[in-house]
Amino acid sequence: MKKFLLILIPFILFAYKVDIQVWKRHYTFYQFLKDNNLPLSIYYNLNTKLKREVRHIPKGTIYFILKNNNKFKQALIPINSKNQLQVIKKQNKYITRIVPIIYDTIKRKVTITVNHYLSYDIYKETGSELLTRKLINIFSDKINFKKIPKHTIINIIYDEKTRFGKVKGIKILFASIQNRFYHYMAFLNPYDNRYYDQHAKSLKGMFLPAPLRYKRISSYFGMRFHPILHKWRMHDGIDYVNRIGTPIHAVADGKIIYKGWIKGYGRAVEIRHKDGYMTLYAHLHGWPRGIYVGKWVKQGQVIGYLGNSGLSTGPHLHFGVMHYGRWINPLKIKNSARITLWGKKRRKFLSYIQKFTKQNNIALK
Numbered sequence: 001m002k003k004f005l006l007i008l009i010p011f012i013l014f015a016y017k018v019d020i021q022v023w024k025r026h027y028t029f030y031q032f033l034k035d036n037n038l039p040l041s042i043y044y045n046l047n048t049k050l051k052r053e054v055r056h057i058p059k060g061t062i063y064f065i066l067k068n069n070n071k072f073k074q075a076l077i078p079i080n081s082k083n084q085l086q087v088i089k090k091q092n093k094y095i096t097r098i099v100p101i102i103y104d105t106i107k108r109k110v111t112i113t114v115n116h117y118l119s120y121d122i123y124k125e126t127g128s129e130l131l132t133r134k135l136i137n138i139f140s141d142k143i144n145f146k147k148i149p150k151h152t153i154i155n156i157i158y159d160e161k162t163r164f165g166k167v168k169g170i171k172i173l174f175a176s177i178q179n180r181f182y183h184y185m186a187f188l189n190p191y192d193n194r195y196y197d198q199h200a201k202s203l204k205g206m207f208l209p210a211p212l213r214y215k216r217i218s219s220y221f222g223m224r225f226h227p228i229l230h231k232w233r234m235h236d237g238i239d240y241v242n243r244i245g246t247p248i249h250a251v252a253d254g255k256i257i258y259k260g261w262i263k264g265y266g267r268a269v270e271i272r273h274k275d276g277y278m279t280l281y282a283h284l285h286g287w288p289r290g291i292y293v294g295k296w297v298k299q300g301q302v303i304g305y306l307g308n309s310g311l312s313t314g315p316h317l318h319f320g321v322m323h324y325g326r327w328i329n330p331l332k333i334k335n336s337a338r339i340t341l342w343g344k345k346r347r348k349f350l351s352y353i354q355k356f357t358k359q360n361n362i363a364l365k
């Protein structure tokens, strides 16, 4: 909020008026320009990426218009979770630029004893549903969250990002889960944004066990009688069944090398990973904003939605893994080695958690 005021201060000194507006359902950037008597050239002069972003401003976005005697002077419109578009009128010219959105960040520490069930106990303590999902995501390779023993103690230290009193994001910095069977710790490494334990071992392998939450697997890797083509064919991936629209996650960090229609596979995404791996996600219903060829994605990032496009007998995801040009069985990579930090990266991480644990009174075991 403070920096936002700084941007506006030269105007506020002259007692200009700020209109706080909410981006309505189906409202368009085009309409916004029209409503404020702004030239369409503002849109046409944006670069391709910005054009795409201003066409997809989500409803409910809070934006500002600064006016003087009811005449447009400036607008600030958030276009994604990090940045906003600033439109400034100077004499008779319009200038656009990108400025960061300023959030209020509060650091929170909670200790929760699981008495009923995890999401309920966390919600009761913090009022957050997102926190449970993030926690499960961090430990999903280690812990079966369907069977959390009673009296398990959970400690979480996290940053809560808010804007105008609304929670806009949560970042878990540290979490521990302890009971008489196990005691796990996770630290967010600020240098690579991954979670590691106190021995600098990552909590997840290079690959997620599956790219989605699924109901069942309808077809495995190997020879099968093709349900549409009625021929024996090699099935070079795995078919996961769930509802249309189920989010599909990148199983590993990588770069998108294809996004579009592939004959038979329908709407698809291909991601190239390190060590000669490539993954394919097919029969998609669609893609979230910001997914395009050349984009780097993180493990777990949503890269599409489950669908029924292409040659498909029902809503499912066809997931393929290629290794140095050959399709391999995706189930065979699920227990890939965890990443352990070595050398300089390890030293930096360990000295970070030294400081962090001291500041927060966490005993390393």
Ligand SMILES: [Zn+2]
Residues within 6 Å of the ligand: 219, 235, 237, 238, 239, 317, 318, 319
């Ligand atoms: Zn398939």
